[in-house]
Amino acid sequence: MKASARLEIGDTICELPMIEGTEHERGIDISALRSTTGCITVDEGYANTGSCISRITFIDGEKGILRYRGIDIEELAEKSHFIETAYLIIYGHLPNQAELARFSELLTQNQCLHELMKYHFEGFPATAHPMAMLSSMINASSCFYPGLMGRRNAARFDVQAARLISQVRTIAAFSYRKSRGLPIIYPKRSYNYTTNFLHMMFSEPYEDYQPEPEAVRALDLIFLLHADHEQNCSTSTVRMVASSQANLFACAAAGVCALWGPLHGGANQAVIEMLEEIHRAGDDGSAFIAAAKDKTSGKRLMGFGHRVYKSYDPRARIIRRACDELLARRHVSDPLLDIAKRLEEAALHDPYFMEHKLYPNVDFYSGIIMRTLGMPVDMFPVIFAIGRTPGWIANVKEIMDDPKARIYRPRQIYMGPPKSPYVPLEQRQ
Numbered sequence: 001m002k003a004s005a006r007l008e009i010g011d012t013i014c015e016l017p018m019i020e021g022t023e024h025e026r027g028i029d030i031s032a033l034r035s036t037t038g039c040i041t042v043d044e045g046y047a048n049t050g051s052c053i054s055r056i057t058f059i060d061g062e063k064g065i066l067r068y069r070g071i072d073i074e075e076l077a078e079k080s081h082f083i084e085t086a087y088l089i090i091y092g093h094l095p096n097q098a099e100l101a102r103f104s105e106l107l108t109q110n111q112c113l114h115e116l117m118k119y120h121f122e123g124f125p126a127t128a129h130p131m132a133m134l135s136s137m138i139n140a141s142s143c144f145y146p147g148l149m150g151r152r153n154a155a156r157f158d159v160q161a162a163r164l165i166s167q168v169r170t171i172a173a174f175s176y177r178k179s180r181g182l183p184i185i186y187p188k189r190s191y192n193y194t195t196n197f198l199h200m201m202f203s204e205p206y207e208d209y210q211p212e213p214e215a216v217r218a219l220d221l222i223f224l225l226h227a228d229h230e231q232n233c234s235t236s237t238v239r240m241v242a243s244s245q246a247n248l249f250a251c252a253a254a255g256v257c258a259l260w261g262p263l264h265g266g267a268n269q270a271v272i273e274m275l276e277e278i279h280r281a282g283d284d285g286s287a288f289i290a291a292a293k294d295k296t297s298g299k300r301l302m303g304f305g306h307r308v309y310k311s312y313d314p315r316a317r318i319i320r321r322a323c324d325e326l327l328a329r330r331h332v333s334d335p336l337l338d339i340a341k342r343l344e345e346a347a348l349h350d351p352y353f354m355e356h357k358l359y360p361n362v363d364f365y366s367g368i369i370m371r372t373l374g375m376p377v378d379m380f381p382v383i384f385a386i387g388r389t390p391g392w393i394a395n396v397k398e399i400m401d402d403p404k405a406r407i408y409r410p411r412q413i414y415m416g417p418p419k420s421p422y423v424p425l426e427q428r429q
């Protein structure tokens with residue numbers, strides 16, 4: 001017999017079916033609640049709400065487990081690369097050689113922007129944040145592909161997905177070049193995805209950037225570790241937009257906007273700004289930790305805490321190790337890394353952080369790697385967005401492939417004024 005939950009509202013008893021996931025996580029299906037009882041549930045911030053049933057990514061926040069399509073993130077970080085992992089996330093299985101070759105070829109064929117897109121870049125001021133440019137340009141890009149509109153077509157989806165993954169990277173690099181007044185560098189056919197990004201960022205018309213394998217590997221790892229993270233703020237936004245059957249590029253542009261904020265993907269930029277502030281102040285970290293615990297200070301320890309992880313974020317552990325390796329191979333040190341490690345050490349032994357179960361998240365160390373690679377700080381959330389694109393696409397695909405998919409439309413409890421008359425202008429106080 002299937003398990004159910006019983007809910008008593010006054011004299012009414014409502015039987016609610018239970019749903020159990022692959023890893024035994026349990027949910028109560030309330031989809032018939034309003035029609036049978038007239039009530040809705042209220043869960044501001046959605047901390048207790050499962051917005052969908054998904055087959056893409058599994059997280060156990062208590063145990064610090066993250067899996068894409070069933071494969072542990074640690075194993076993917078060690079054995080896979082971003083493009084293979086992107087395929088896994090979107091199509092649900094690791095590609096065989098032919099599938100990977102076809103996917104890579106599609107990415108290469110679709111990496112150049114429409115030439116007219118160059119003029120759109122001209123309109124941005126030099127101070128424009130690259131995340132603003134990225135979301136605008138992803139949306140603008142959709143104007144050049146009328147085929148984007150009829151989405152329920154598998155062959156067309158493959159091309160549009162590859163186009164989006166490829167062009168997000170090209171737009172990101174062009175945005176950086178434009179914001180610095182530098183000439184645009186086009187992608188090269190011979191380079192792989194991540195090398196091409198470094199090439200478009202750092203080559204000059206008179207001199208090619210020489211991609212170092214360790215830089216390519218470190219950046220590729222960052223992309224891979226960000227590739228999906230189930231129903232986070234930006235992915236939920238993407239699913240919300242996708243549920244109205246908006247096109248893939250429109251969904252991704254919305255995802256970039258949601259990702260931008262400092263509580264989400266903008267945290268990697270905020271972490272470096274915080275570490276720089278601590279460094280400038282000559283603080284050993286203790287003053288900042290004290291401020292982060294003081295609710296009146298308006299400060300938080302950026303890169304710490306997570307809605308789902310109540311233990312160490314497995315991505316943070318991998319990135320911290322990668323950070324050490326990259327700096328050691330380059331024989332460089334970064335005072336900000338030393339501060340970050342001191343902050344972590346202090347926070348992990350501090351009763352406030354322990355009681356609140358606050359641990360480093362993916363953003364705590366990723367900025368150190370990006371800085372070491374020469375990325376400017378305002379590009380950090382953009383790099384996050386490049387990495388997250390396959391996850392957004394997979395979530396859109398899941399909605400597209402679901403014949404029962406409905407528009408996302410939550411309800412609310414209205415607490416505004418009761419019915420009131422319209423007061424003519426001359427009678428208003």
Ligand code: ACO
Pocket residue numbers: 045232262263264265267292293299300301302303304305306307308356358361362363
């Ligand atoms: N520093 C200090 N205190 C914190 C922090 C922090 N980084 N994070 C949470 N807290 C405290 C809150 O003040 C609150 O305390 P209280 O219960 O005593 O009032 C408690 O922990 C719970 O915090 P919430 O904000 O309710 O937790 P929520 O799950 O809503 O937020 C979030 C999670 C946004 C990640 C939060 O931990 C945060 O702001 N962290 C810093 C920003 C950051 O690193 N964001 C990146 C997250 S990962 C990602 O999106 C890629």
